[in-house]
Amino acid sequence: MNPKVTRRRFIKGVVASGAAATTTGMWYAANGQNRPSGAVERLIRINVNGQLRSVDVAPQETLASTLRYKLGLTGTKLGCNRGECGACTVLVDDVATYACSVLTHSMKNALIETVEGLESPNGDLHPVQQAFVEELSPQCGYCTPGQVMAAVALLRENPNPTREEARHAMSGNICRCGSYDSYLDGVMRAAQLG
Amino acid sequence: MAYMHIGKDFVPPDVPGKVTGRIKYAEDYTREGMVYSRLLTSPIPHARVLDIDASEALAMDGVFGILTADDVYPDGEPQSTGLKILTNEPTLVGEPILAVAAIDEKTAETAISRINVTFERLPFVLDPLDSLAEGGANAYPGDQNTFVFRQGFATEKWTEDQVASFRAGNEPTGEPQQTWSLGDLEAGFAASEFVYETTFTTAGYPHHSMEPRSAMAYWEDGKLYLHGTSQSLTALADGMAPIIGVPKKDIVFINAATGGGFGQRARANSIPSMAIPAKMSQKINRPVMMRITREEEFTIGGARQGFQGWIKVGFKPDGVMSACDLYIISDNGGKGGGGDASSAADCIDVLYQPDALRFRGTSIGSNTGHRGAQRGPGQNQIAPIIAPILDKAADALGISRLEIRKINAPHNGDVAGPRQTPFTSAYVPESLDLATQQFDWEGRQARRRQRKGSKVIGLGLGQGYHNAGRSGMDGIVTMGTDGRLKIHNGVGNLGTYSYASTSRAAAEVLKMPWENCDVLNVRTDNHLPITSPQDGSNSIFTNTRTMFGAATDMLNKMKQIAANDLGGDPADYDVSNERVHQIADESVGYTYADIARRAMELGGKYTGEADLPDELAEWTQISVSRLAGSAFMGVYHDARHEGNPPGFTVTCCEIELDLETGKYAILDMVTIADSGTIVHPQGMENQLVGGAVWGIGLAGYERHVYDPQNGLPASTGYWQSKVPTYLDTPVKIGTGWVDLPDPENPVGARGIGEPSMGAVSAALAAAITDALGGHHFASAPITADMIINHLAGTEENAVPLAQNNFRG
Numbered sequence A: 001m002n003p004k005v006t007r008r009r010f011i012k013g014v015v016a017s018g019a020a021a022t023t024t025g026m027w028y029a030a031n032g033q034n035r036p037s038g039a040v041e042r043l044i045r046i047n048v049n050g051q052l053r054s055v056d057v058a059p060q061e062t063l064a065s066t067l068r069y070k071l072g073l074t075g076t077k078l079g080c081n082r083g084e085c086g087a088c089t090v091l092v093d094d095v096a097t098y099a100c101s102v103l104t105h106s107m108k109n110a111l112i113e114t115v116e117g118l119e120s121p122n123g124d125l126h127p128v129q130q131a132f133v134e135e136l137s138p139q140c141g142y143c144t145p146g147q148v149m150a151a152v153a154l155l156r157e158n159p160n161p162t163r164e165e166a167r168h169a170m171s172g173n174i175c176r177c178g179s180y181d182s183y184l185d186g187v188m189r190a191a192q193l194g
Numbered sequence B: 001m002a003y004m005h006i007g008k009d010f011v012p013p014d015v016p017g018k019v020t021g022r023i024k025y026a027e028d029y030t031r032e033g034m035v036y037s038r039l040l041t042s043p044i045p046h047a048r049v050l051d052i053d054a055s056e057a058l059a060m061d062g063v064f065g066i067l068t069a070d071d072v073y074p075d076g077e078p079q080s081t082g083l084k085i086l087t088n089e090p091t092l093v094g095e096p097i098l099a100v101a102a103i104d105e106k107t108a109e110t111a112i113s114r115i116n117v118t119f120e121r122l123p124f125v126l127d128p129l130d131s132l133a134e135g136g137a138n139a140y141p142g143d144q145n146t147f148v149f150r151q152g153f154a155t156e157k158w159t160e161d162q163v164a165s166f167r168a169g170n171e172p173t174g175e176p177q178q179t180w181s182l183g184d185l186e187a188g189f190a191a192s193e194f195v196y197e198t199t200f201t202t203a204g205y206p207h208h209s210m211e212p213r214s215a216m217a218y219w220e221d222g223k224l225y226l227h228g229t230s231q232s233l234t235a236l237a238d239g240m241a242p243i244i245g246v247p248k249k250d251i252v253f254i255n256a257a258t259g260g261g262f263g264q265r266a267r268a269n270s271i272p273s274m275a276i277p278a279k280m281s282q283k284i285n286r287p288v289m290m291r292i293t294r295e296e297e298f299t300i301g302g303a304r305q306g307f308q309g310w311i312k313v314g315f316k317p318d319g320v321m322s323a324c325d326l327y328i329i330s331d332n333g334g335k336g337g338g339g340d341a342s343s344a345a346d347c348i349d350v351l352y353q354p355d356a357l358r359f360r361g362t363s364i365g366s367n368t369g370h371r372g373a374q375r376g377p378g379q380n381q382i383a384p385i386i387a388p389i390l391d392k393a394a395d396a397l398g399i400s401r402l403e404i405r406k407i408n409a410p411h412n413g414d415v416a417g418p419r420q421t422p423f424t425s426a427y428v429p430e431s432l433d434l435a436t437q438q439f440d441w442e443g444r445q446a447r448r449r450q451r452k453g454s455k456v457i458g459l460g461l462g463q464g465y466h467n468a469g470r471s472g473m474d475g476i477v478t479m480g481t482d483g484r485l486k487i488h489n490g491v492g493n494l495g496t497y498s499y500a501s502t503s504r505a506a507a508e509v510l511k512m513p514w515e516n517c518d519v520l521n522v523r524t525d526n527h528l529p530i531t532s533p534q535d536g537s538n539s540i541f542t543n544t545r546t547m548f549g550a551a552t553d554m555l556n557k558m559k560q561i562a563a564n565d566l567g568g569d570p571a572d573y574d575v576s577n578e579r580v581h582q583i584a585d586e587s588v589g590y591t592y593a594d595i596a597r598r599a600m601e602l603g604g605k606y607t608g609e610a611d612l613p614d615e616l617a618e619w620t621q622i623s624v625s626r627l628a629g630s631a632f633m634g635v636y637h638d639a640r641h642e643g644n645p646p647g648f649t650v651t652c653c654e655i656e657l658d659l660e661t662g663k664y665a666i667l668d669m670v671t672i673a674d675s676g677t678i679v680h681p682q683g684m685e686n687q688l689v690g691g692a693v694w695g696i697g698l699a700g701y702e703r704h705v706y707d708p709q710n711g712l713p714a715s716t717g718y719w720q721s722k723v724p725t726y727l728d729t730p731v732k733i734g735t736g737w738v739d740l741p742d743p744e745n746p747v748g749a750r751g752i753g754e755p756s757m758g759a760v761s762a763a764l765a766a767a768i769t770d771a772l773g774g775h776h777f778a779s780a781p782i783t784a785d786m787i788i789n790h791l792a793g794t795e796e797n798a799v800p801l802a803q804n805n806f807r808g
């Protein structure tokens, strides 16, 4: 290769499908601001935390983008935006789901629950949230909403898990602070709180 | 000592916000008129930017501006190590070259795709030893491969034979850049009954904090408002102001919470990317949000230094470590690194107190992720290398593995390190006893190396150390006429809760119920004092001192006012139940609300308008001057302490290693700490289990991998790196602590965040070695591939001592 290359030529020639391309190319593909010129966007209604919300959704828009950037539900976090960490976990029809890895357009008939929807109308914390406070489960807290949602999904399906079962059920959620032990303490306490 | 708050659990004020998702991280903010910035990053590992043609991009609708290295460094890029804000000479793939701001990210990305950057490709290198060899490529600007303090970039070369000999397992013969020694090394080895010598590697790997370092900035009335992600609060703003070029009085850093920080978010110079939205916002006069992707976080988020080393250790017949000789080539990555290698030697000296020790080290760059402090930088890399060597010595000398550690353990009054600094206190034998008792170490010895089918049991004992405390910072507390105590705390919120737990030292002094205290942190315009950055496990020690001091200043002022007004001497007064009162007659006194009112009537030194400590930092002076006259105030500047406040940990673990797959399960693990008085037990436990998970990653999983052909990183995500998950860690980690007070801290506390990792990685490496009948990989990580290749008698694929590549 010519030692003097332009960035464009280089990317085309060498790494068009490689890591460098994903670095710059991934973000807007998933992002709610994506407005391909001339494309017609659709106003759809999705059920989030029991409320029907009308929202203007681009074709490749992920649920995480819609929740965070269109609906202002920033409790759902983005850690990787590529299905590796679980920070974006929400419930879709009671199933723990990576919101960064599903398209909002596929959510039209689904019941979506985010961390913002867990508290009771009088402001009481959900038992999982309460247990996580009592056990001081979070450290930095960035993975916490995802851990909360994964725990809620587990306890709905299995209200009395063993620690081993809980560990497997939660294993789609990474915690870089390494607070796994404290989250498991929280899940076990939440099971007791009912 | 009976405390009201110290040693008791409490709910830190930010926890409810974390479980409800209400607490805001940098990317959760928005601002009227906010636009979006995206980065053009280097696609090649080493290059020089010859030309940037952005005319087409800048002509696009919705594009507001471009920021290049020439904008942010009008006088030229600093010729020093460390990440730049933007650069014209990238030395790693993914390094930011320029930023574009636009109405939305799609437009910004499209604009970036229309920018023509002409690069001159420069030779690159991924393994420091390849660069060290004569004729090898050099990673740094000016065709250099190292950096010499106060001298600048330089080049270090060995002959090809010298490098080959080192790779072949021999003692390095090249001249080291740095060396220090203690005692008579030759005599130490001469007195040795058992001598062990090996080369070793420890891998570099990224921090991968869960929150990417997104940032948002805007300017209002001449002030910069910066939302970012940092371990520190005032220390970050204090260092970021000169990087951006704004007076300290005109920067407001806002950071309610940070999604993880393990060294590379503590100081402004490790997060220069935060200056991009600040500078862009200044240029285009709009609020600018810069969201960072996981891949970008990998690149600019920093990484641990990898080691290519050689170690020789001698033990006397009685088990005393008589000599240790250590030579480390540290991988400085693309932008320069830290002092990990010397800290590794220091750690050996601290933990095992050898009669003689020599450290030699050389740092060499590679065109890989930039390096800097990562949880226990140096101390933790060496922990999993040295632990199996102690076990080998114990076995050879017929001493138990516990006993050899006790024989060599540091005690109260001992000294260590190049300057032979005394410990402020040290209770390692006590920690070893507590850990082994809690784990039933002796009782489990019968299980050692027992085999069931393809599975074999391994037992490991490990130790960790990091110095854990600083001093010389400032403290501020205030009280208004409502009688509530406001604790102005500049400690960052990185997830340790030390911003809250150190505040409790102030509540303790004034015997104030916690519910009547307000911790002011979150944003620097809450008039916060300067603190040391939240790194190096220092916050608990450093800031309980300042908080205690500020509250003591307020207490003394309370007593002075009461004595003046109500008679007697200040010494005749004490506080209880939110009153300052005479000791002899508790009915004579003031409520806290009344004393605050009196203080404000009196003004002067009582309200921060006079008689301030001379040595207050500029940052604290600004905060105090803004508060002056508005509230009853306690202000304190902390004197320097003597000695090294250490944090120590001991870990015992049992693993079951599958000889068919090379994988192992951690059946049980106990970690015990010696970190002085425990201020916040739940927070302490979190540091111990969190450090354990990091230790598991260091010992078994995490490493950089680069494509040797193009220098592209292949471990940008969590999976490839690989960060431990729930299933890589034990079902339950046992924890405990010695809980003996340190005399240099007013509440007896020292830190723990870093050593908690080292002991676990050491115990695991020892357990793996044990399960494999003593085979010492002398490597971190030890991956399943390496284990299976060893068992199959297959040679490793990589060249010996490879860095930034798979071993296995």
Ligand code: FES
Binding pocket: A077, A078, A079, A080, A081, A082, A083, A084, A085, A086, A087, A088, A089, A098, A099, A100, A101
């Ligand atoms: S952000 Fe969705 S899995 Fe990481």
Ligand code: FES
Binding pocket: A138, A139, A140, A141, A142, A143, A144, A174, A175, A176, A177, A178, A179, B210, B259, B260, B495
């Ligand atoms: S608490 Fe920090 S990533 Fe889990």
